[in-house]
Amino acid sequence: MMLTGGAACCCLLQTLPAMQHIVKSSVYQPTPQNTILILVNGDCMLQGETNLIKFSEVFILAAADQQGNFYVQNDIFSLNYG
Numbered sequence: 583m584m585l586t587g588g589a590a591c592c593c594l595l596q597t598l599p600a601m602q603h604i605v606k607s608s609v610y611q612p613t614p615q616n617t618i619l620i621l622v623n624g625d626c627m628l629q630g631e632t633n634l635i636k637f638s639e640v641f642i643l644a645a646a647d648q649q650g651n652f653y654v655q656n657d658i659f660s661l662n663y664g
Contacts (some may be wrong), residue, residue: 600629603637617655625651626661636662 585591606624610621613619620641625634644655 602627602629604634607614616645618652648664 586593597653604625604627605622607622607664609621620643622639624637627634639657639659641657642655643652645651646653648655
């Protein structure tokens with residue numbers, strides 16, 4: 583699924599059930615394109631559930647301006663069943 587624009591992203595996020603994230607590890611690496619590549623691994627649990635589900639997320643932060651603000655340029659989130 584590809585979303586374009588803040589309104590579409592907000593609309594999708596409002597339909598998702600509440601989820602708790604427990605970060606187990608994270609790695610940050612600068613890239614030659616002056617962005618930051620981030621890998622996060624951990625567990626998550628949907629509201630009302632008792633079983634943890636493992637997840638991985640990789641995203642790239644890019645500089646938005648000269649004041650140190652960033653935006654998410656790319657994001658991949660994966661639930662790891664099994």
